[in-house]
Amino acid sequence: MSDDVENNHEQNSVPNDQSLNTTDDISTVRRRNLNRVNESSDKNEQPQPMIEEIDETTSTTTTTSTTTTNNNNNNKNTNPETKEQENTEEEKESNNQFECNICFDDVSEPVVTQCGHLFCWSCIFQWLQYNASQQCPVCKAPVTEEKLIPIYGRGSNATDPRKNRSIPQRPPGRPEQVRPNQNNSNRTYPDVFGANQWNTQFGNVSISAGFGLFPGLFGLHFYQQNNNNNNSINNNGRPQNSADFESLLLSRIFFAIGIIILFFILVN
Amino acid sequence: MSKTDSSVTKRLQSELMALMMASSPGISAFPDGDNMFNWTGTIQGAAGTVYEGMEFKMSLKFPTDYPFKPPTVKFETSCFHPNVDPQGTICLDILKEKWSPIYNVRTLLLSIQSLLGEPNNDSPLNTYAASIWENQEEYKKVLVKKYHEATGITISTA
Ligand SMILES: [Zn+2]
Numbered sequence: 541m542s543d544d545v546e547n548n549h550e551q552n553s554v555p556n557d558q559s560l561n562t563t564d565d566i567s568t569v570r571r572r573n574l575n576r577v578n579e580s581s582d583k584n585e586q587p588q589p590m591i592e593e594i595d596e597t598t599s600t601t602t603t604t605s606t607t608t609t610n611n612n613n614n615n616k617n618t619n620p621e622t623k624e625q626e627n628t629e630e631e632k633e634s635n636n637q638f639e640c641n642i643c644f645d646d647v648s649e650p651v652v653t654q655c656g657h658l659f660c661w662s663c664i665f666q667w668l669q670y671n672a673s674q675q676c677p678v679c680k681a682p683v684t685e686e687k688l689i690p691i692y693g694r695g696s697n698a699t700d701p702r703k704n705r706s707i708p709q710r711p712p713g714r715p716e717q718v719r720p721n722q723n724n725s726n727r728t729y730p731d732v733f734g735a736n737q738w739n740t741q742f743g744n745v746s747i748s749a750g751f752g753l754f755p756g757l758f759g760l761h762f763y764q765q766n767n768n769n770n771n772s773i774n775n776n777g778r779p780q781n782s783a784d785f786e787s788l789l790l791s792r793i794f795f796a797i798g799i800i801i802l803f804f805i806l807v808n
Numbered sequence: 809m810s811k812t813d814s815s816v817t818k819r820l821q822s823e824l825m826a827l828m829m830a831s832s833p834g835i836s837a838f839p840d841g842d843n844m845f846n847w848t849g850t851i852q853g854a855a856g857t858v859y860e861g862m863e864f865k866m867s868l869k870f871p872t873d874y875p876f877k878p879p880t881v882k883f884e885t886s887c888f889h890p891n892v893d894p895q896g897t898i899c900l901d902i903l904k905e906k907w908s909p910i911y912n913v914r915t916l917l918l919s920i921q922s923l924l925g926e927p928n929n930d931s932p933l934n935t936y937a938a939s940i941w942e943n944q945e946e947y948k949k950v951l952v953k954k955y956h957e958a959t960g961i962t963i964s965t966a
């Protein structure tokens with residue numbers, strides 16, 4: 541008898557379409573139950589996707605109890621206490637948004653999946669070790685460790701280093717790489733004065749002419765530098781900000797004028 | 809070891825808090841004494857189902873790697889149902905291969921409560937229960953008799 545039961549049982553545990561149907565059925569009823577809870581909470585909550593709803597049960601429940609206390613206070617008329625409680629309620633709700641979907645606690649070393657679900661790094665890492673199908677616990681979307689995005693808040697460096705050494709370091713952020721065609725941005729820069737050519741001609745001697753630096757008519761200053769880059773230009777050859785850009789433009793205009801005047805002096 | 813235990817305890821405590829503060833219709837659960845890893849719960853049959861008016865005692869045993877692994881949930885009160893075996897074992901996908909850490913005691917008990925009224929008769933543990941499910945009148949008669957045997961409580965068949 542019990543052997544038969546065991547055999548049947550094993551058959552049932554095999555994932556199949558039927559079991560999927562069961563989940564759907566159960567989910568709808570479960571949702572019905574949750575809706576009942578929501579109705580009783582007297583709180584106008586916006587309809588959410590089903591799984592989220594289940595996930596939010598904890599927050600719903602907290603809200604329910606707080607709402608009842610608020611109602612009691614409302615009978616005594618509005619007083620500062622009510623407002624304070626409303627505030628704490630809001631705080632609670634906003635805090636819940638940043639709770640890990642696995643440990644139900646505030647996220648530590650937060651990472652977000654491509655599907656947008658928030659976890660502690662240690663929690664999602666452990667889940668991926670257990671879960672052969674590598675799915676998001678919330679929405680079942682595929683999750684890969686490489687595509688997790690770490691979230692760095694303000695003061696995030698203050699968090700304690702991970703105590704559990706069996707969990708590797710959280711993967712670093714992978715910012716979008718600078719596109720190669722950004723080299724073309726040199727062309728957007730006024731090249732008419734030939735300053736770039738001058739730079740290449742002079743090797744690692746970079747030339748700049750400044751308005752305030754003119755001792756005489758139009759002084760030219762040559763600066764010996766370790767690399768070709770002017771201080772106000774970053775590696776991409778782009779000015780760091782508009783002020784630098786303007787001063788650079790100005791200096792190049794004066795440099796060009798200086799060259800022209802020098803040329804006339806020499807010719808004459 | 810102690811580190812993981814404490815994180816499991818922490819999560820179970822937050823689940824307990826949520827359960828105590830919620831108005832969960834027809835379900836309840838509480839740890840057995842000081843042991844956070846063994847809980848006892850109850851499920852009441854939902855209104856409008858043949859299980860209406862019945863209450864079933866449940867046991868929940870949490871593994872040390874909870875919530876990465878599901879708890880073992882069983883009927884302690886014998887339950888006549890297509891997806892429950894005589895030992896109280898439940899055939900429910902989210903307790904096995906469909907488990908996700910986002911489920912908790914509350915959602916599990918609500919799911920089992922739903923399962924009572926909406927069995928999966930295609931892969932039954934109790935083939936007899938599955939075979940008579942379509943005839944709700946007969947099903948209720950057998951169910952009430954079995955429930956009386958298990959609890960001594962008489963439910964009217966009317
Ligand atoms: Zn976590």
Ligand SMILES: [Zn+2]
Binds near residue numbers: 655657677678679680
């Ligand atoms: Zn997701």
